[in-house]
Amino acid sequence: MAAAGESPEVLFWVGCMGSFDDRAKKITKAFAKLLNRANVKFAVLGTEESCSGDPAKRSGNEFLFQMQAFANIQVLNAYEVKRIVTACPHCFNTLKNEYPELGGNYEVIHHTQFINTLFKEGRLTVEGGSFKGKRITFHDPCYLGRANDVYEAPREVLQKLDAELVEMKRCKQRGLCCGAGGAQMFKEAEKGDKEVNVERTEDVIESKADIVAAGCPFCNTMMTDGVKHFNKEDEISVKDIAELIAEAADL
Numbered sequence: 525m526a527a528a529g530e531s532p533e534v535l536f537w538v539g540c541m542g543s544f545d546d547r548a549k550k551i552t553k554a555f556a557k558l559l560n561r562a563n564v565k566f567a568v569l570g571t572e573e574s575c576s577g578d579p580a581k582r583s584g585n586e587f588l589f590q591m592q593a594f595a596n597i598q599v600l601n602a603y604e605v606k607r608i609v610t611a612c613p614h615c616f617n618t619l620k621n622e623y624p625e626l627g628g629n630y631e632v633i634h635h636t637q638f639i640n641t642l643f644k645e646g647r648l649t650v651e652g653g654s655f656k657g658k659r660i661t662f663h664d665p666c667y668l669g670r671a672n673d674v675y676e677a678p679r680e681v682l683q684k685l686d687a688e689l690v691e692m693k694r695c696k697q698r699g700l701c702c703g704a705g706g707a708q709m710f711k712e713a714e715k716g717d718k719e720v721n722v723e724r725t726e727d728v729i730e731s732k733a734d735i736v737a738a739g740c741p742f743c744n745t746m747m748t749d750g751v752k753h754f755n756k757e758d759e760i761s762v763k764d765i766a767e768l769i770a771e772a773a774d775l
Contacts, residue, residue, distance in 0.1 A: 532567040537610040537619065540575050541741035548741035554770040555611050555635050561775060562647040572599050578614040583707035597628035611635040611766060613667035613740045634668055636678040636739050636765050643684060650772040655687040661733035663747060664699035665740035678739050681765055685772055692727040700724050702746035725750030728760060736762045
């Protein structure tokens with residue numbers, strides 16, 4: 525695109541999970557399909573994209589974080605990137621709030637916000653019929669909700685589906701972590717009597733939802749494991765918002 529002298533509307537930051545995790549790759553594909561459907565000109569960095577540095581920073585390795593961040597900022601600034609959209613709240617939070625002090629200043633948007641904007645601009649429409657009669661609950665990702673106060677965009681997107689949106693008792697500002705944040709995803713559990721994702725899945729079961737809508741690949745993994753823990757895979761499905769909208773749009 526750059527070679528043709530065109531500048532993309534937005535850079536899609538795929539993230540490590542979206543690039544390498546088999547489950548999260550499906551989220552990446554679903555979001556890309558939505559961008560194509562809405563005629564959004566977008567670019568990806570491909571092999572030039574490195575980890576945002578979130579896991580390193582959260583686990584206390586500030587030196588590694590700064591190395592990773594500086595490398596990414598050099599690439600982003602070389603391409604004169606202005607707007608970034610990502611399906612990972614960890615990347616979203618890091619690029620938005622921690623890159624500026626290292627010289628990386630961009631408008632960073634979470635994919636649920638971007639999808640919501642596409643709906644509002646009339647660039648994306650769905651009938652939503654495939655979810656008729658279903659109960660959907662949204663699990664607030666920590667780095668989207670409490671860290672960045674993004675609560676309404678994902679819910680406004682879910683309202684486009686012909687389904688009933690139900691809230692868990694712990695939601696929005698009082699939402700409970702899935703258990704993966706802060707680099708917990710990559711370490712063994714500490715002593716205790718219950719895994720965090722099991723506790724969170726109990727909230728899902730109590731809500732009587734048929735579908736858990738996620739807005740984070742880490743949350744997706746943890747909630748899927750929680751549903752499996754209770755042997756509820758046949759009753760409760762875990763899907764990213766981009767996947768739900770893509771499915772409703774027959775993509």
